[in-house]
Amino acid sequence: MSYPPQTSPPAATVPDILIGAKKAPASTPAPAKIPSITGVGLKSDHYRDILDASPGENTEAGWFEIHAENYMGEGGAPHAYLSAIRERFPLSIHGVGLSLGSNGPLDDAHLKRLKGLVERYRPGLISEHLAWCSAGGTFFNDLFPVPLTHETLRKVGDHINQTQDYLSRRILIENPSTYLKTVDDEMSEPEFLELLCERTGCGILLDLNNVAVSCANKAENTADYLAHFPGADVGEIHLAGHSIDKGHDWELRIDDHGSRVSQEVWALFGTFCERWGPRPTLIEWDTDVPAFPVLLEEAGKARDIMQNAAAFGPLMGNAHAVTR
Numbered sequence: 060m061s062y063p064p065q066t067s068p069p070a071a072t073v074p075d076i077l078i079g080a081k082k083a084p085a086s087t088p089a090p091a092k093i094p095s096i097t098g099v100g101l102k103s104d105h106y107r108d109i110l111d112a113s114p115g116e117n118t119e120a121g122w123f124e125i126h127a128e129n130y131m132g133e134g135g136a137p138h139a140y141l142s143a144i145r146e147r148f149p150l151s152i153h154g155v156g157l158s159l160g161s162n163g164p165l166d167d168a169h170l171k172r173l174k175g176l177v178e179r180y181r182p183g184l185i186s187e188h189l190a191w192c193s194a195g196g197t198f199f200n201d202l203f204p205v206p207l208t209h210e211t212l213r214k215v216g217d218h219i220n221q222t223q224d225y226l227s228r229r230i231l232i233e234n235p236s237t238y239l240k241t242v243d244d245e246m247s248e249p250e251f252l253e254l255l256c257e258r259t260g261c262g263i264l265l266d267l268n269n270v271a272v273s274c275a276n277k278a279e280n281t282a283d284y285l286a287h288f289p290g291a292d293v294g295e296i297h298l299a300g301h302s303i304d305k306g307h308d309w310e311l312r313i314d315d316h317g318s319r320v321s322q323e324v325w326a327l328f329g330t331f332c333e334r335w336g337p338r339p340t341l342i343e344w345d346t347d348v349p350a351f352p353v354l355l356e357e358a359g360k361a362r363d364i365m366q367n368a369a370a371f372g373p374l375m376g377n378a379h380a381v382t383r
């Protein structure tokens with residue numbers, strides 16, 4: 060899917076105390092494992108909702124996730140707000156532009172900017188996609204799928220190793236939303252991700268909306284997908300909404316992150332939590348972003364499902380997120 064850049068808030072809304080803050084304040088906490096609670100994707104529309112809340116309010120949003128590329132500039136209001144939010148909450152940095160699935164080398168300048176963000180904000184989680192979005196120096200505003208082959212496994216594995224070595228941090232890799240079957244596939248997506256974890260020590264960001272979208276578009280079964288998924292490697296879960304495009308004799312699910320989580324995805328989330336236990340879980344909403352309370356409602360639903368599952372304990376006996 061495409062991830063539109065965030066719009067900056069009007070300068071007049073930036074608190075005077077924050078204007079000019081170019082570095083994380085000395086009080087920025089050290090990286091901490093994000094617990095298995097609910098978080099919300101951070102949008103500039105909601106900066107004030109978050110910062111103006113009293114302690115004990117908005118408890119459904121226990122942490123926030125940013126798109127790394129929205130904060131790769133040096134200063135300004137976005138960093139001022141993010142620094143203030145980071146002082147109060149754990150943070151996850153989710154990259155959308157590293158292009159781990161590219162044939163060519165990683166962009167050193169992009170990697171350097173990512174490392175700068177990681178050092179500045181000390182996130183509890185860092186993630187990227189099993190996808191490519193650049194070729195020959197040209198960047199695209201989409202995440203394209205990779206063929207699930209042994210050659211891709213080697214190539215993406217090398218890029219993940221390079222990234223983890225450079226950041227000195229483990230990263231999570233997100234399963235993509237896809238729209239077509241790749242004829243060259245030599246293995247299933249769960250198998251590919253499991254091998255990737257074995258070879259690199261990375262973890263998985265399991266996007267359950269992407270599972271629903273991809274399986275529907277490729278006429279595959281979501282239960283089969285989850286039954287073969289390496290759940291112990293999952294360090295974070297994404298929940299989002301999608302739209303459905305319909306023609307006379309066809310239907311395509313579009314991963315647009317512009318609506319509430321579908322009933323099908325809630326059911327998949329319940330299945331995962333019952334089987335593997337809860338994980339840090341994020342509500343993603345990137346287009347037609349609603350008022351902050353709507354995101355809190357969605358996060359509250361996720362929290363209820365996680366708590367119900369936790370009450371019985373995971374069937375697979377692995378309730379711990381694989382973050383470090």
Ligand SMILES: [Fe+2]
Binds near residue numbers: 266
């Ligand atoms: Fe996602």
